[in-house]
Amino acid sequence: MAQLVIKGLQVSVEGESGAIEILRGVDLTINSGEVHAIMGPNGSGKSTLAYSIAGHPKYSVTEGSVTLDGVNVLEMSVDERAKAGLFLAMQYPVEVPGVSVSNFLRTAATALRGEAPKVRTWVGEVKEAMSKLSIEPTFSERSVNEGFSGGEKKRHEILQMELLKPKIAILDETDSGLDVDALRIVSEGVNRVKSEQNLGIMLITHYTRILRYIKPDFVHVFAGGKIVEEGGPELADRLEEKGYAQYAKA
Amino acid sequence: MSSVLPSNYLTPTGREEAWRFTPLKRIAGLHDPAVSVNDRISIELFGSARAGFNISTVKASELPAKSTTTDSIVQRLRSEVTEVVHLKIDNEAVINEPILLKRNVGNSGEFSRTVITAGAHSKASVIVENTGDGIIGEEIEIRVEAGANLTFITLQEWGPKAVHMGRHHAIIGRDANFKSITVTIGGSLVRLLPTVEYSDQGSSAELWGFYFATDGQHLEHRVFVDHGIPRAKSRVNYKGVLAGDGARTVWIGDVFIRQNAEGTDTYELNKNLLLSDGARADSVPNLEIETGEIVGAGHASTTGRFDDEQLFYLMSRGIPMNEARRLVIRGFFTEIIDKIGDEAIQERLMSKIDSQLETLGA
Numbered sequence: 001m002a003q004l005v006i007k008g009l010q011v012s013v014e015g016e017s018g019a020i021e022i023l024r025g026v027d028l029t030i031n032s033g034e035v036h037a038i039m040g041p042n043g044s045g046k047s048t049l050a051y052s053i054a055g056h057p058k059y060s061v062t063e064g065s066v067t068l069d070g071v072n073v074l075e076m077s078v079d080e081r082a083k084a085g086l087f088l089a090m091q092y093p094v095e096v097p098g099v100s101v102s103n104f105l106r107t108a109a110t111a112l113r114g115e116a117p118k119v120r121t122w123v124g125e126v127k128e129a130m131s132k133l134s135i136e137p138t139f140s141e142r143s144v145n146e147g148f149s150g151g152e153k154k155r156h157e158i159l160q161m162e163l164l165k166p167k168i169a170i171l172d173e174t175d176s177g178l179d180v181d182a183l184r185i186v187s188e189g190v191n192r193v194k195s196e197q198n199l200g201i202m203l204i205t206h207y208t209r210i211l212r213y214i215k216p217d218f219v220h221v222f223a224g225g226k227i228v229e230e231g232g233p234e235l236a237d238r239l240e241e242k243g244y245a246q247y248a249k250a
Numbered sequence: 251m252s253s254v255l256p257s258n259y260l261t262p263t264g265r266e267e268a269w270r271f272t273p274l275k276r277i278a279g280l281h282d283p284a285v286s287v288n289d290r291i292s293i294e295l296f297g298s299a300r301a302g303f304n305i306s307t308v309k310a311s312e313l314p315a316k317s318t319t320t321d322s323i324v325q326r327l328r329s330e331v332t333e334v335v336h337l338k339i340d341n342e343a344v345i346n347e348p349i350l351l352k353r354n355v356g357n358s359g360e361f362s363r364t365v366i367t368a369g370a371h372s373k374a375s376v377i378v379e380n381t382g383d384g385i386i387g388e389e390i391e392i393r394v395e396a397g398a399n400l401t402f403i404t405l406q407e408w409g410p411k412a413v414h415m416g417r418h419h420a421i422i423g424r425d426a427n428f429k430s431i432t433v434t435i436g437g438s439l440v441r442l443l444p445t446v447e448y449s450d451q452g453s454s455a456e457l458w459g460f461y462f463a464t465d466g467q468h469l470e471h472r473v474f475v476d477h478g479i480p481r482a483k484s485r486v487n488y489k490g491v492l493a494g495d496g497a498r499t500v501w502i503g504d505v506f507i508r509q510n511a512e513g514t515d516t517y518e519l520n521k522n523l524l525l526s527d528g529a530r531a532d533s534v535p536n537l538e539i540e541t542g543e544i545v546g547a548g549h550a551s552t553t554g555r556f557d558d559e560q561l562f563y564l565m566s567r568g569i570p571m572n573e574a575r576r577l578v579i580r581g582f583f584t585e586i587i588d589k590i591g592d593e594a595i596q597e598r599l600m601s602k603i604d605s606q607l608e609t610l611g612a
Contacts (some may be wrong), residue, residue: 054566057558082568094563098581108567143581144563162569219465 002167004030009062022048024225038204040222041244046204050172054088059145072095085167089157093147098200102140129162132154151182158189168200175210187213208240271500278413280387288362289331293353297480302343310334317419324417327361327387334363341369348375355384364390367402383409392420394428402430408437417443424450431589432459434469445474446480457595459488460586463497470500477511486518489583494610495528503535515545522553523582
C-alpha cells in the first residue's frame with residue numbers, strides 16, 4: 001500500500017521579470033488503487049503539478065511538501081523519485097535520437113530493479129507488453145519517441161509504465177491528441193496496470209472523454225493554481241455539462 | 251624526382267579563406283618550405299596479403315595525382331615525396347573483410363602520398379587507422395572506377411601532440427558508389443580535406459564524419475563535393491561533440507554544382523553538440539549552384555547545447571544522471587559510428603570517448 005501526500009504545495013517558475021507563482025497551495029492524497037482525476041482549464045497549473053512532483057528543474061517549490069510513504073520526495077533527485085515508485089507519463093514525451101527503445105527500456109529497468117533483468121524473461125516481458133498495447137515489434141529498434149505519431153508516443157509512455165511498475169503514476173493529458181481507438185488501447189493499458197499492480201493514479205485531463213474509459217474515484221477541479229472543488233465521478237458529469245467557466249476568476 | 255621551387259606554391263599566411271580558421275603557428279612548418287619534412291612511408295597493410303588486392307610502393311613519377319588541388323600543403327608534399335603507396339583492388343573483386351591499413355607516425359614528421367584504386371565493379375572497404383604523436387602531411391587519392399563500390403574509413407586516433415594535415419580525395423567513376431566515414435577523436439591539430447569529384451554519370455558519394463574535440467584540440471574538416479558532371483548524387487553528414495575549455499572544431503561544407511551538372515541530387519548536414527562553455531564550433535555550409543536543372547540541393551547546420559529535457563526524460567525513468575548523459579551523447583553520434591560496421595572498432599572508439607568525457611566530467 002503506497003500513499004502520495006501533497007500538502008500546501010506552492011511552486012514558481014523563473015520568468016523574465018522574476019519568479020512567477022503557479023501553484024498556490026495544493027493539497028492532495030493518493031493511495032494505491034485509487035484514480036484521482038485532476039481537471040481544469042488550460043493554464044491552471046495542472047502540468048506544473050505533474051512536473052514538480054517528478055522533479056523537473058524548471059520548477060521551484062517554495063512552500064509545502066510532497067511525501068511518498070512518509071519519505072520526502074522533494075529532496076530526491078529525478079531518478080531517485082522514479083526509484084521510489086513515481087512515474088510521470090508526459091503530455092509531450094521527449095525525443096532522444098540515437099537511443100533505441102529497447103536499450104532505453106532495458107537501461108531504465110536495470111536502474112529501477114538494481115540489476116539487469118535476465119535477457120530471456122525480459123525479452124518476453126517486453127514483447128508481451130508491446131503486443132497488449134498493439135505496438136509493432138519493430139518499434140523496439142527505433143529511437144525513443146523520434147518520428148513517433150502522437151498515439152505511438154502515448155502508447156510508449158504506458159508501455160514504460162507497465163514495465164517499470166511504479167506505485168503511483170501521474171498521467172499528464174495522456175488522452176490529448178488520441179483518436180478513439182488509440183484512447184481505448186491506452187485506457188485499457190492503464191486499467192490493466194492498475195488492477196495488476198494496484199497502481200495509484202493521478203489522471204490529469206482537460207476533457208471528460210477519457211473518464212468514460214478510466215473510472216475516477218475522485219474528481220478535483222483545478223483553477224488558478226489550486227484545487228477549487230472536489231467530489232466523486234458525478235462532478236465530472238457536471239463539468240461536461242457546464243464547462244470550466246464557473247471557476248474562472250472574477 | 252621532380253623538384254619544385256617554393257615559389258610554385260604560396261605559403262599560407264592565415265588571411266586566406268581556406269586558412270582563416272587554422273592556427274598556423276601550431277602546424278609545425280608543414281606549410282613552410284623553409285622547414286624540411288621527412289619523405290617517409292609509415293602506412294602499411296595489417297595482416298597478411300589476401301586475394302583480390304595488391305599493395306605496392308611505386309615511384310611518385312609513375313603514379314602522379316589525377317586531381318588538382320589548391321591546397322598549399324598538398325601541393326608541397328606532392329612535389330617532395332619520391333614514393334607512393336598504391337593499394338589496388340582488382341577489377342570485379344569482392345572482398346568481404348575490410349582491408350586494414352595502419353599508420354603510426356611515432357614522434358617524427360612525415361610527408362606521404364597514397365593512392366587507392368578500386369577496380370571496375372569491385373566491392374571492398376578500406377580502413378586507415380592513424381596513431382602516433384608526430385606531424386604528418388598526407389594525401390590519399392581514391393580512384394573509384396566504373397561500377398565499383400568502395401567504403402573508405404579513416405580513424406584519426408592520434409596522440410595528444412599530433413599534427414595532421416590531410417587531403418582524402420575521391421574521383422568517382424560511372425555508376426560507382428563511394429562511401430567515406432571520417433572519425434577524428436585524437437590529435438592536437440587536425441585539418442582534413444575530405445573531397446569528392448565525379449568523372450562520370452550515375453555516380454554517388456556518401457560522406458559521413460564524426461569528430462570529438464576536448465581541451466585545446468583544433469579539429470577541422472573541410473568537405474568539398476564538386477558536381478561537375480550530370481546525374482550524380484551526394485550526401486554529407488558530419489557530427490561533432492565538443493567538451494572542455496578551448497575545444498575547437500571547424501566544419502566547412504562546400505558543394506559546387508557546375509553548369510553542366512544537370513540532375514544533381516545533393517544534401518549536406520552538420521550538427522554540433524557543445525558540452526562546455528569554453529568550446530567553439532564553426533559550421534559553414536556553402537552551396538553554389540550554376541544550373542537550375544537539378545533534383546535537389548540542400549543543407550542544414552545546427553550547433554546546440556546539451557538538451558536538458560532529454561536528460562529529464564531519461565532520469566524520470568530512474569536512469570541516473572551520468573548514465574543518462576552518456577546515453578544522450580552517444581545517441582547523438584552513434585548513427586555515424588555505426589556506419590563503420592565493425593563492432594570491435596566501434597566499441598573501441600566509444601569507450602575512448604566515454605573515458606575522456608568521464609575525465610572531463612562532461
